[in-house]
Amino acid sequence: MVGIAGVLGDGRLPDDVASWTQWRDDEASFEYVDDYVDLELRAHPVQVDDQPVALDDGDVLLWVWGDVFGHGTRGEYTPRPGGPDASADYCATLYERHGLEFVEELNGHYAIVLYDRADRELTFVTDRFATHPIYHASVGGSVAFASNPQALTAHPDVSPAFDEDYLHEYLALRRVFGRETALEDVRELPPATTVTVDLDDFATSHETYWRPTYEPEDRPFSYFVDRLVDVLCTMFADWTTDDLAYGTLLSGGSDSRIVQAAIDQSVVAFHNADWMSREARIANRVADSAGDEFCLLERYDDHEARTLTTTPRLSSFSGWFDQAYFAEFQDEITDRVDVLVSGLFADMLFDGGPLQTRTVSLGSVGTVDLPVETPIESVDDYVDAKVSSATEVPYFDANRDLADVVRDNIQVLEDGRVVSHGVEYASLEDLVMYGDYYPLGADTEAIFPRSLGQMRPYRTPFLDNRVVDLHRRMPQQFFLRRNVVNAALESISPALAEIPHSRTGVSLKRSFPAAFLSRNITGFYRKHLDDEPTPQPHFTHKPWPDRSELLRVSPFAIDAIRENEHVLDALPFLDADAAERTYAEHVDGAEYHQVLYSLLTLLEMPVTERVAGVDEDAANDDSEDDSGRRGVVASSIGRDEPGGGDA
Incomplete structure (x- = not known):
């Protein structure tokens, strides 16, 4: 699992925790150990040269997990020089010039660790949306941290337990809000924050260097269209290099299509579906028009059952196991491309996603x-x-x-x-606008982009600082009654905009009123009059199956519930008989697919067996010396107390 793990203080990083940073065999691994810090970083080789980078005659060490794009704000932005493996060297140069304040204008998707050996301080830096999360827990006289909260429960000094309130949020809503997790005393570092730990006494200080604030400007719609076109085209000119192969995740809509149009070289367009559906055909048509290769990744009959055995390990209590949509196709993807790009979060920013x-x-x-x-x-x-x-x-x-x-x-x-x-x-308005993805772990499908990042370096252009800052200045009426992405697409590639949207059946060049009417008329027609039949009851014309129907036609869910009956019985707040009844009622026509998918993900997460005390290692640990285990102590690292921590 590409990521980071470590222990601060006199403890050592257990192998069982460090192993959580590995997902594939072809990752680069960097280990560091001294009397105060034990750290392991795993990264894609294309993104790293050698880490850590040493500064101040070796007194300061710097690690970067992820990718830094550039530095600066509106009008004064400078893209990062060097190849794709130059992020750490670039951050080191900025640190030498500006000190830790350099992060305030840093653009990218990353987590940074700065270790000042002379002052015995270690600083974590999260990017604006904590796209590369770091979770932490106090363990006896040490602090453990990792990029996956489940990893921390593998530490021998942690007695894992669920926080039932936050577990309720996950089971019912597919996510835990903010920086909380469903694990007791395991929290995420805040987004857009520097957290500094004194390695002598573990006192912490933190500064939040950025918060998303909605500040709309009175400008015409055309201004925002022109700016989005400029930002996306500039971005891909900065991002891409001729010696790397790029892959896009192409749907039949507009968000991924504008990525396909703006990227400045040929790509492989991947589409995931059960069959050559209407959306798959539109995606194929888009790829052909763009002159790019189309690759249909067609799910197989046991896809859901196979995914259930692998992807819950990636979960941080945001999303369902099957939302790691491309994980089962990782070998085919990694054989074809070096970098993945998607259009995720375009709807959240520019299509009124957070608005009711x-x-x-x-x-x-x-x-x-x-x-x-x-x-x-x-x-x-x-x-x-x-x-x-x-x-x-x-x-x-x-x-x-x-x-x-x-x-x-x-x-x-x-x-x-x-x-x-x-x-x-x-403000409350900012919570409404940004609470669903600031931090990213609050999103209902954060497992999707994070699973992509395990396969290959992955970029989300709509979470680039320049795009987010443009969104923050755009009036709300343009989110709801105009479509800036469609208009920008028409400016970049009229040919791609001419191809109809798979859902509405009309060209993306059509006006918003026409598209609105067509979407509703088409939806009515397909629902009540005539729609193209699908080969199987659970197949759809979307990139994913009808989950409700899939649960009714496939036994994978009830098989998993029965195989985990011992786990359900061991957790007092879960009821195995009720789980089977919930499934049976769903099969008979009730609608429980949401809570069933949440349950399946939870049951197959490795942490759940540890909490239940039914896995072999945990059982052995308990029998050897249950009384001597120190347990987990609530950690105050990065605690965002009211009124504190602003830079």
């Missing part, structure tokens, strides 16, 4: 989502919006109502700032 819109019911005909915002004016409004999509979790003995759990983790300060699940936002 009004829905009109048409009875048996269906519903229509209107492009009109329903304002969130209070924390109660926000909580109601977040839990509205949740279903009951019949197999989970919840101590508290889900809405109360979410609400009790949100505090409004006197000056209007809001702290949600340990992350501070400047």
Whole structure:
């Protein structure tokens, strides 16, 4: 698993924790050990030369996990020079010039570790959205950290346990908000923050150098279209190099299509589906028009069962096991390309993803989502919006109502700032706009981009600082009643914009009113009158199957529940009989696919057996010396207390 792990203090990094940083055999490994720090970094060879980089005559060491793109803000941005393995050297140069303040204008997707050996201080740096997360726990007289929270439970001084409130959030909502996890006393370092640890006494200080603030400007729509075109084309000119092969994840919509148009060299366009569906055919047409190779990654009959045995190891309690959509095809992907690029988060930024819109019911005909915002004016409004999509979790003995759990983790300060699940936002509006992906672990499918990053260096252009800053200045009416991505695509490639959207059936060049009407008319026609049949009941015209129907036609779920009956029985808040009843009721027509997919992911996560005390290693540890284990102590590293920590 590409990532980082370590122990600060007099403890050593156990092999069982370090092994969590490995996912494939072809990764580069860098180990460092002295009296205060034991650290291991695993990275894609194309992204690293040698680490750590030494500064100040060796007194300061620097590691970079991930990729740095450049430095600077609007009008004064400088792309990173050098090859794809130059991020650490570049950060070292900036540190020598500006000190730790260099991170305030650093652009990229990374985590940085700076170790000042002379002062015996170690500093963690997370990027704006914590795309490369670091989790931590206190273990006796030491602090352990890792890029996956499950890894920390492999430490012999940790007695793993679930936090039932946060586990409830995960089971019902497919994510734990903010920097919390479903594991007791295991937290994520805050996004966009420097956290410095004194290695003598473990006192910590932290500075949050950036928070997303929504500050719309009164400018015409064309301004934002032109700026998005300029940013994307400039970005790919900076990012790409002729000696690397690039792959895109191409759907039938517009977000990935604009990536296909803006990237300045030929690519392999990967599409994941059960069959050559309508969306697959549109994606193929887009790739052909762009002059790129199209590669259909067609799922096989036992795809879900196979994925269930592998991808839960990647989970950090955000998303379901099957949302690591491409993991089962990693060999085919890595044989073809060196770098992966996607259009993820374009809808979150530019299509009103976080905004609540009004829905009109048409009875048996269906519903229509209107492009009109329903304002969130209070924390109660926000909580109601977040839990509205949740279903009951019949197999989970919840101590508290889900809405109360979410609400009790949100505090409004006197000056209007809001702290949600340990992350501070400047206002309730900013929580609404950015709470779903600041940090990235709060997203309902963070496992998807993080699984891509295990296969190959992976880039998400819509989380580039320049794109995010453009979004922050764009008026809300342009999110809901215009489409800046479609307009930018038409400017970059009229030919690709001419190809219809797979969902609406109309060209992306059409005006927003025309596309809105067509989407609803097409949806009505396909639902009630006539739609192209699919080869299997669970096949769809989307890149993923109908999960509800798949649970009804395939036994993989009930097989997994029965195989994990011992785990369910060992955890007092889970009920094995209720889990089987939930599945049976779903097969009979009830709708429980969300909580069943959450349960399946949880049951196959290695940490769950450790918490339950039923895996062989944990059982042996308990029998040898249960009383002597120190357990985990709540860690205060990076704690985002109200009113503190701003640079």
